[in-house]
Amino acid sequence: xxxxxxxxxxxxxxxxxxxxxxxxxxxxxxxxxxxxxxxxxxxxxxxxxxxxxxxxxxxxxxxxxxxxxxxxxxxxxxxxxxxxxxxxxxxxxxxxxxxxxxxxxxxxxxxxxxxxxxxxxxxxxxxxxxxxxxxxxxxxxxxxxxxxxxxxxxxxxxxxxxxxxxxxxxxxxxxxxxxxxxxxxxxxxxxxxxxxxxxxxxxxxxxxxxxxxxxxxxxxxxxxxxxxxxxxxxxxxxxxxxxxxxxxxxxxxxxxxxxxxxxxxxxxxxxxxxxxxxxxxxxxxxxxxxxxxxxxxxxxxxxxxxxxxxxxxxxxxxxxxxxxxxxxxxxxxxxxxxxxxxxxxxxxxxxxxxxxxxxxxxxxxxxxxxx
Amino acid sequence: xxxxxxxxxxxxxxxxxxxxxxxxxxxxxxxxxxxxxxxxxxxxxxxxxxxxxxxxxxxxxxxxxxxxxxxxxxxxxxxxxxxxxxxxxxxxxxxxxxxxxxxxxxxxxxxxxxxxxxxxxxxxxxxxxxxxxxxxxxxxxxxxxxxxxxxxxxxxxxxxxxxxxxxxxxxxxxxxxxxxxxxxxxxxxxxxxxxxxxxxxxxxxxxxxxxxxxxxxxxxxxxxxxxxxxxxxxxxxxxxxxxxxxxxxxxxxxxxxxxxxxxxxxxxxxxxxxxxxxxxxxxxxxxxxxxxxxxxxxxxxxxxxxxxxxxxxxxxxxxxxxxxxxxxxxxxxxx
Numbered sequence: 001x002x003x004x005x006x007x008x009x010x011x012x013x014x015x016x017x018x019x020x021x022x023x024x025x026x027x028x029x030x031x032x033x034x035x036x037x038x039x040x041x042x043x044x045x046x047x048x049x050x051x052x053x054x055x056x057x058x059x060x061x062x063x064x065x066x067x068x069x070x071x072x073x074x075x076x077x078x079x080x081x082x083x084x085x086x087x088x089x090x091x092x093x094x095x096x097x098x099x100x101x102x103x104x105x106x107x108x109x110x111x112x113x114x115x116x117x118x119x120x121x122x123x124x125x126x127x128x129x130x131x132x133x134x135x136x137x138x139x140x141x142x143x144x145x146x147x148x149x150x151x152x153x154x155x156x157x158x159x160x161x162x163x164x165x166x167x168x169x170x171x172x173x174x175x176x177x178x179x180x181x182x183x184x185x186x187x188x189x190x191x192x193x194x195x196x197x198x199x200x201x202x203x204x205x206x207x208x209x210x211x212x213x214x215x216x217x218x219x220x221x222x223x224x225x226x227x228x229x230x231x232x233x234x235x236x237x238x239x240x241x242x243x244x245x246x247x248x249x250x251x252x253x254x255x256x257x258x259x260x261x262x263x264x265x266x267x268x269x270x271x272x273x274x275x276x277x278x279x280x281x282x283x284x285x286x287x288x289x290x291x292x293x294x295x296x297x298x299x300x301x302x303x304x305x306x307x308x309x310x311x312x313x314x315x316x317x318x319x320x321x322x323x324x325x326x327x328x329x330x331x332x333x334x335x336x337x338x339x340x341x342x343x344x345x346x347x348x349x350x351x352x353x354x355x356x357x358x359x360x361x362x363x364x365x366x367x368x369x370x371x
Numbered sequence: 372x373x374x375x376x377x378x379x380x381x382x383x384x385x386x387x388x389x390x391x392x393x394x395x396x397x398x399x400x401x402x403x404x405x406x407x408x409x410x411x412x413x414x415x416x417x418x419x420x421x422x423x424x425x426x427x428x429x430x431x432x433x434x435x436x437x438x439x440x441x442x443x444x445x446x447x448x449x450x451x452x453x454x455x456x457x458x459x460x461x462x463x464x465x466x467x468x469x470x471x472x473x474x475x476x477x478x479x480x481x482x483x484x485x486x487x488x489x490x491x492x493x494x495x496x497x498x499x500x501x502x503x504x505x506x507x508x509x510x511x512x513x514x515x516x517x518x519x520x521x522x523x524x525x526x527x528x529x530x531x532x533x534x535x536x537x538x539x540x541x542x543x544x545x546x547x548x549x550x551x552x553x554x555x556x557x558x559x560x561x562x563x564x565x566x567x568x569x570x571x572x573x574x575x576x577x578x579x580x581x582x583x584x585x586x587x588x589x590x591x592x593x594x595x596x597x598x599x600x601x602x603x604x605x606x607x608x609x610x611x612x613x614x615x616x617x618x619x620x621x622x623x624x625x626x627x628x629x630x631x632x633x634x635x636x637x638x639x640x641x642x643x644x645x646x647x648x649x650x651x652x653x654x655x656x657x658x659x660x661x662x663x664x665x666x667x668x669x670x671x672x673x674x675x676x677x678x679x680x681x682x683x684x685x686x687x688x689x690x691x692x693x694x695x696x697x698x699x700x701x702x703x704x705x706x
Contacts, residue, residue, distance in 0.1 A: 115481040126449070127481055131473050137439055138474070141446020141454075148402075148428060148452070176470070179439035186434060340484035341518050343542035344572065347622040349518070 004213050006259055007239055008229040012287045014295025016234075025238035031302040037078065037233050038297060039311055041070040041290045044094040046315045047103050048264070050322045051110070055268040059326050060110040066093045068231070068263030071289030072196050073166075074098060075236025076258070079244055080164065081157070083124070087139035087165040090128040091196075095166060099125040103318075104325035113329045132167070133174030136193065139165035140180045143189035143247075152190045153250030162190040162247035164240070170201025172217060173209045181221040181255070190247035192240060193223070193255045196230060198262035203275040218255035230260030231289040261287070334360065377562045384417050384554040386528040387493075390535035391418065391455065393566040395425050398453060401539060404431040404440055405457030405493075414459055415495055415554055437467035441492065445475055448488045453539055461496040461548075462505025468513075475544045476519030491538045495551035496524075497593040497643050498690055501683045508680050509644035511592075514546045515620040522621040523574050524548035526595035528558035530618065534574060536564065541571025550593035577624035579631065583613035586700050587631040587638045589654055591617040594641040594691055601696040612700065620650060628654060629661045636667035637703040641691050646674040668706035671699045 007022055029037075048065050055063040066073060073094025080086065086095055096106055101118055108117035109128065116127040129135035143163040146152060151161045171177045172195060184191045197214050199206055206214065218225030224246070228239045236258055243254035261284040265272050272281075297303035338353040381389070394401045403418060409432040412419030422430035433440050437458055444454035458464045464471075471492065478486050498507030515522040521543050525531040531549070538545040580595055581602050590598040595616045602612035613631050617624065632638045638658055640651035651672030658670050673691040681689045 114483070115477075116483065116485075119485060120482065121485070127478075129474075131469065134442065134470060134474050137442025137470065138446040138449060140439075141443030141448075142450045143446070144443060145447045145450025145452050148447075149450070175436075175466070176438055176442055179434070179436045179442065182434050182436065183439050183443050336483075340480050340482075342521070343479065343484075343487060345575075346521075347575065347624065347626075349622075 004215050004227050006227045006229050007235045008232050009234040009238060010232045010292055010296055012231075012292050014292050014299055016296065022235065022238040022242070025241045026234045029234070029237075031297070031300070034293065034297060034302065035307060037074060037237075038290070038293050038303075039314075040074040040078070040094070040097060041233065041293070042311055043315055043318055044070050044074060044097050045290060046319055047093055047097070047322065050319045051107060052264070052268060054107070054323065054326055055110070060107060061112050062267050062269060063110050064091045064267040065262075065264035066091050068261045068284065068289065069196055069198055070094050071233035072230035072236050072258040072260050075233040076164065076194055076240040076256075079237050079240035081161070081244070083151075083158070083161040084244065085124045085126070085142055085161070085163045087126045087135045087142070087163065088128055089132070089135065089166050089168060089171070090130055091168075092128075092166045096125060099123040101125060104322055107322070107326050108329060111326060111329050113332055133171040133177040133180075136165045136167055136171070136177045136180035137183070139163045140183045140189055140191055143184065143191040144187050146190055147187070152248060160248035162192060162244050164192040164194050164244075166194050166196065168201060169195065169197040169199070169206045169209050169214055170204065171195070172214055181218070181223055184253040185221045185223050188250070188252040190250070191253040192243040192247060193218075193253060194240070195255070195257045196260055197257050198260050200262050200266070200272075200276065202266045202270060213257070215255070215257035223253050223255045225255040225257070227257045227259055230258030231287050231292070233289060233293055260289075378559050379562055380557050381528050381532075381560045382555050382557050383525070383528045383531045383550070384415060386532040386560050387417050387535050387549065388419060388421070389562070390532045392421060392424075394455075394536055394539045395421065395429060397566045400451060401453045401455065402429045402431060402447070403455045403457065404433050404444060406433060406435055406459050408432060408457050413457060415551060417493075417549070417554075418457065437463055438470050441467040441470040441475060441490070444490045445470065445478070445488055448490050449486065453489045455491040455493060455539055458492060458494045460506045461494055461508040461510055464494055464510060471514065471520070471546070472517045476517045479543070480519060487542050488544050489539075489542050490544045491547050492545070493547045493549060495554070496548045497550050497552050498680060498686050499552035499593065501686070503683070504680070507686065509642065509675065511546070511548045511620055512644055512649055515623075515650075519544065520621060521545045521574060521619070522548070523619045524550065524592035525618065526550065526553070526580070526590070526592055526616050528556070529560045532560045532562070533564045533569075534618070536566045536569045537571055537573040540566065540569035541574060543571065545574070548592060552593050553596060556596065574619055575622055575624065577615050577617045577619065577627040579613060579627070580616040581612070581614040583611040583635070585611045585635055585637065586703055587613045587615060587628070587635045588696065588700070589615045589617060589628055589638065589640045591620065591642060591650065593643060597691060597693060597696060598641055600693050601700065604693065604697060605700060610700065610704065617650070623653065623657070625657045625661065629658060632658050632662045633665050636665055638666075638670045639673060639696065639699045639703060640670065641673045641696055643675055643690055645677050646672045647677045649674055668703040671703055673699045
């Protein structure tokens with residue numbers, strides 16, 4: 001299999017590489033901005049480790065780590081304009097961070113107190129979707145709505161909008177994802193199809209999903225496609241910025257394959273030792289997305305000790321707040337089971353709610369009677 | 372002085388066409404999407420002439436992918452549109468089953484009411500048209516079983532005209548099952564109904580299609596006409612049948628059915644879909660709960676058999692016919 005070119009702007013040892021097409025897209029990122037990306041990734045990783053610990057303590061039922069994918073998520077997420085909209089899968093904690101979510105809200109679902117957890121429209125960040133690939137079609141439809149609103153190709157950077165949808169290598173096998181490519185292509189929809197190829201769909205390696213490099217699939221749909229080093233936050237930022245510019249200006253969808261690695265387990269219920277080698281994991285650890293930006297900033301002398309100390313304290317406080325917020329999430333009242341099934345009254349729901357209320361009330365016996 | 376609403380004699384297909392047109396005219400956010408619905412006007416011509424008048428961005432010929440149609444409709448609804456999807460035939464809805472049941476039905480609940488998906492999915496359903504495999508099925512109960520969806524089916528042109536507009540106006544997702552075998556049946560339609568007054572709340576009630584005193588026959592969609600013919604035939608023999616047209620399967624208007632059965636003491640449920648786990652089973656269970664001491668006979672069901680929909684040359688034996696309805700009526704009267 002001929003491996004396709006991969007856009008890389010920052011090597012694993014932290015050296016900047018010049019790329020005629022993509023380097024200009026990060027030229028405006030000054031040391032402050034780079035430290036900002038570093039801070040994003042460090043805090044997202046802290047979210048990951050705190051959440052994993054909370055699951056181990058029995059505070060969460062399950063947690064899917066984004067460990068190792070911070071650059072792909074933060075780099076792409078930071079390229080979005082406020083009016084752009086993101087449709088995540090369920091591992092996009094780094095994108096959620098860039099969209100300004102209260103990160104504790106993400107954990108409501110994994111604590112079993114909510115199926116969603118946040119106000120999607122306040123953040124232009126849709127709810128997590130657990131059925132693989134389904135949301136890629138929602139993203140496409142949303143982008144078709146943006147077209148009908150006349151919010152593409154106006155040249156007004158405050159107005160032109162686009163959609164980015166996140167999915168994994170496994171999702172490229174789903175019918176819905178392929179249909180999303182078809183609908184996006186024939187409608188020339190302002191959409192960025194962002195695939196994080198993290199090499200593993202639970203226990204299945206990418207060669208169980210495709211005989212060709214995943215990026216090559218875009219060609220057949222007529223969608224411009226690019227493979228990017230998904231552990232290079234600057235390259236991820238640059239290719240997403242280019243794709244968004246194409247979408248905003250009315251030139252249609254782009255497919256990005258971010259070549260990365262799921263350094264952790266699929267979820268806290270998974271055991272990767274059953275299907276992959278520690279040598280492979282070690283090789284990817286040497287390509288750690290956070291390390292390479294740190295090395296770069298250290299080499300250029302832009303990572304002062306005061307900044308690191310401050311970030312360390314911030315991460316500690318962030319972790320403490322997460323732990324406190326999660327533990328404070330109580331079981332919702334049983335009556336909420338019957339709420340928002342429909343917009344208005346539904347005879348069956350109303351009847352069942354009424355029956356259940358009187359059934360529960362029947363246990364509320366005065367204490368002296370039970371004694 | 373208000374104008375007297377015009378009553379027109381229309382086919383059921385034309386009534387839906389005019390209802391869609393009214394919604395497209397009144398609400399710029401309404402759009403139609405489906406396979407061959409544009410220039411061709413749909414394989415049943417239900418969308419005839421609409422693309423010409425509203426353009427290809429509002430009457431959209433989609434790629435041939437049902438999951439894609441419903442999935443993108445969900446996205447359009449999240450952006451504030453009111454998509455009306457056409458699934459070409461009942462048996463072709465299954466590629467979209469996942470989007471309908473795991474996504475469309477649940478987004479309001481998952482978002483605790485923050486997000487609304489006012490999507491209508493029009494499905495020509497039922498048999499009797501001599502079609503090939505997958506073109507004559509009645510899968511409505513599969514959707515009625517899923518919380519979050521409204522499932523309705525008109526039986527007359529008059530209902531088709533108002534109900535399609537109510538469905539589009541509803542803030543909930545609506546599965547709108549159209550009895551394709553009755554597309555060309557004519558009836559009087561009150562054109563005075565206006566989309567602007569539709570709220571979606573008009574979808575919750577069954578109707579008494581014919582009053583009677585001896586037996587309640589409950590039907591929906593294509594079997595309402597069969598039930599009405601049975602009632603006419605039985606009347607000649609001195610039996611008075613009351614026909615209840617359910618109109619909606621979710622919610623199920625148990626109150627109207629139970630009120631009728633309390634009067635007659637006998638109930639037969641008729642539908643084209645297989646009897647096993649069908650609408651008849653649900654109606655029978657609810658009637659036995661609510662009318663047990665007033666029942667003179669067990670509730671009987673007349674419907675499709677537990678076989679795949681048969682070849683066209685056998686469909687008239689498979690479908691609930693006038694005679695099979697009358698046979699069931701005789702059996703409940705024999706108790």
